[in-house]
Amino acid sequence: MIKKELEGLDVNIFYEKLDNGLNIYLVPFKNRKNYQINYFTKYGSEINEFIPYGEKQKIKVPYGVAHFLEHKMFEQESGEDPFSYFAKYGSDANASTGYKTTSYTVEGNNNIEENLDYLLDYVNSPYFTDENVEKEKGIIIEEINMYKDEPEGKLFDQSGKAVFKKHPCRVDVGGTEKSVRSINKEMLYQCYNTFYQPSNMFLVIVGNFDTDSILKVIKNNKNLNEKDSNKPIKIIKTNEPIEVNCRQKELKIRNIAIPKFILTFKTKINNYQKEELYKKKISMDIMLYALFGVSSSFREEMLNKGLMTFLYTSKYLTDDILTIEVTAESKEPKILFDKIIERFKTGVITEKDVERIKKVIIANLVYGSDRVASVMGALTSSLVYYNEPIYNEIDIIKSVTLEDVNNIKNYVNLDNYSYVVGYPKE
C-alpha cells in the first residue's frame, strides 16, 4: 500500500491497485466511530452507446439502464435481501446513479469486515431474471413520477433538453416510463459485464477501520478476485455540437409558486491534465464566487432591489463540453437574466477578491476534511474527474492568480447560452 498525505489537512490516504485493476483508496480516521464504504463504477446515465464485453457490434441501450441496474444489483440468487443482512449490524446500505457513476454504499460503525465482504459479494454476482426485472419496473416508475411533480425537477429536465442536442444527459438519470418498460434482462447483463469489471471500478473506504485487515478482506473476496477484468471498454462518444439546442424556452408549470430559471452557458474545453484541470476548476469557482457569491455586490444589489430570492451556480463537464449553470428564483426573471449577463460581461474582479476567496476555499477544505462524509464526497469526485486524488490542493489553490481567474472569465462563451424559465400557470 502506498501512503500519502492530503497536504495541510491531516488526512492520510492509502492506495493499492489489485491485479484485476481495482483501485482501492483507504482513509482511516482515528477519532470517529463510523465508516463509509463506496464501491463504484465509472458508469452512469451518460453512457448509452458502446460495444458490449465480448461482442463486436456496438449497441444503443434505452435511457435509464444504469439506474435500473443499480436497483437490480440488490437481487441475489439466494433470495437474501442485502438490506436485511446489513441491518444485522445496524448498518445502512444504499446506492445511487448519476451521469458518470453508479455507487454502492454501506455506512455503519461495527463489523466493517463482514459488511465489506458482503458488499463485494453482491455487487460482483448479478442475478437477473425476467421475473425480477419485470417486478422492479413498478418501483422505478413510481420513483420517476415522484420527481415529475417537483417544479425544479421539471425545470432541470427541460433545461437539459435545451442545452444538449444529442448527449444522453438530455434525459433524466432514471429514464422515462417508456424507456424503463423496454429494459430487459439481457441488456442489464450486457451493461453489467462491460462496466462492472473491477478495472473500471473504485473502492473507497473512509472512517473507523484498520487498513491492513481491510485489505486482507478485499484480497480474499472470491467473487471479486475471480472476476474477468482488464478488458478494454469501447464507449461511443456522442458527438455533441457546441451550439445549444434551444436558446430560450418559457414553460408554464402548474405548481410553481414563484418563477424560476436555469441559465446555462455551454463552452468547449481542452483536454487538460489533472492538476491543470483542477486549477481551472478552482479559478472558475473563484470567478463565480466573486461575481455571484454571498459577499458579492451583485447579490446584495439584486436582493435589495427584490429581484431575486435565491441564486446558485453549478458546473458540469462531459467529454469536451463544459456548462456553467445559474439557477435562480425571481419575480422578474427576464430582468435578472439581463443583469446576470451584464455581470459576466462587465463585473470586475480584483486581486483582493481573489486572495479573500482563496482563504475561504482553503478554510472550507479544512471543514470538509473533518467529516467522513465530505472526505468521501471530495475523494470520489477527484477519482471521477482526475482518476486519482489531488494531494496538493492547498498549494494549487494558493497558486491561482487574478490572471487565471480573468482568463477563465473571458473564456466562457457568453453568447452560447440557453435560458429556460418556468412561470406559474394562471
Place this chain on the structure above:
Amino acid sequence: MKYIKKECESFNLHMIKTDKFKTVTIELMFSNEIKKDKITITNFLSSAMCYTTKKYPTKISFANKLEDLYAARIFPTCYRLGNNYNVDINMSLLNDKYAEKGLLEQALDLLKEVVFNPNITNNKFDDDTFNVVKNDSYSQIERLKEDPRKNSILKLYENVDKDAKYALNVDGYMEDLNKIDQINLCNFYHQFINESVIDFYIVGDIDFDEIYRIVKEKFKFPANKKTNIDFFIESKHHNKKINEVCEKDHTSQAKLSIACTLENMTTYEKNYVLNLYNIILGGSADSKFFKNIREKYSLCYYVSSNANKLDNLMLITSGITKDNYKKIMILIKKEMDDMRKGNFTDEDLDKAKKYYQSILDEIDDKPHQIIASYYSMDKLGLEELETRKIKYNNVTKEEIVSLANKVFLDTAFLLGGDKK
C-alpha cells in the same frame, strides 16, 4: 468528552469538551411556547438577525466579516418541539489550531453583535434587511405549493385536529407576514430576547474556564427565570372509524399521509420501546413496510413510518399510484396488526436494537447531535447515553407487542395523483 453545565444569570451554559473535531460548534437556543400568530414573525426575526447587524449593516460587510473569520458560518434554524417553538442561532468555526489564535473569541464577538445589536435605528429595523427578509419569507411560504409531500402532511394534520399544535405550519402564514413592519419587528425582538428560555451550547476543543468567563462577560441577557412549558402534547383519542380524506390534484403521483395516535404510553415506552417498534414497522430499509409494500408488491418507491413521542403521533408517508390506494391501506393495516399479534421475529427485534445502537454510538461523531442529545437530557428527561444503550438492549418482544396495541390508525389523507 467532558460536559459541564453552568448557570449564568439568565441562561444555562452547556460546555462539551472534545478534541475530536477541527471545528467549534455553537448553538444558542431560544425556546418559547408555540403560538400560531408568532411563528411567522419568529422566523422573520431570526433571519433578520443573521443577515446584518448594527456593526455590519450591509450584506457585504456581514459576509466579509464571516470570511475574515476563516469562513465561519452563522445561520438560524426554527423548529417545533411538541408544544414549544425553538430558534437556534448556529455558529461553526475552525479551531484556532487550524486558523489563528483568538479566532474563537472573535467569533463570539460577532455572535454577540448578532444577538444584542441587530440592525435597528430609532426602533426600526433597517430598510434593506427588512425588505430582503420579507421577500425571502414570502417565497418560503409560497414554496409550500411546490412540495406535494409536505402539503399532504400538513393537510393530514389539519384533518387530525385542526387546533392541535402539530397542525401549525412552521413555514409561516401569509396573513401574518403582511402584518409585520419594521417597528413591530423591533418590538418583537425585545420581547423575544426578554422572554425566551435560553440555552447556550458549545462543543469543541475548548477551555471551560475561559469559555465561561468570555460568555458570561459578553452575553448578558435580561434576568429571566422562565422555564419551558411541558414539551409533550396530550395524546388524542383515535377516531372509531378511520377518517379517510382525498383531495384532487393534477400530479403524477398521489401523496399518502397517515396519522396514528399513540395512546397511554408510559415514559419508558416512549423513550425506549417506541423507537424499536417504529424501526421494525417502517423506520428502516429492512422494515416490514419496505420489505412487503415496496419489495414484495412493488407498489411504491418509498413508504416509511416516523414516530413522534412529543406529539403522541406516528406518521406514515408514501408516494403511490392513486388506484392502488385501497391495496396499500390493506397492507399497512395488516403490518400494524401483525405487530399487535407479535408476528415479527426475535431477529427483527435484534436488528432494530442494533440499528438504534448504531445511531446512539454515532452521536459522538457529530457536534449537532451531541448538542441535541444533551438538550434532550436537560429538557425532555432522557437518560444518560450509556443508560439509554443498556435499556434499549433490554426491551422485550412482549413490550413491543404491548406498545403496538397502543398505536391506532386515525386519519389518512391522499393528495393528488390525478394526472393520467
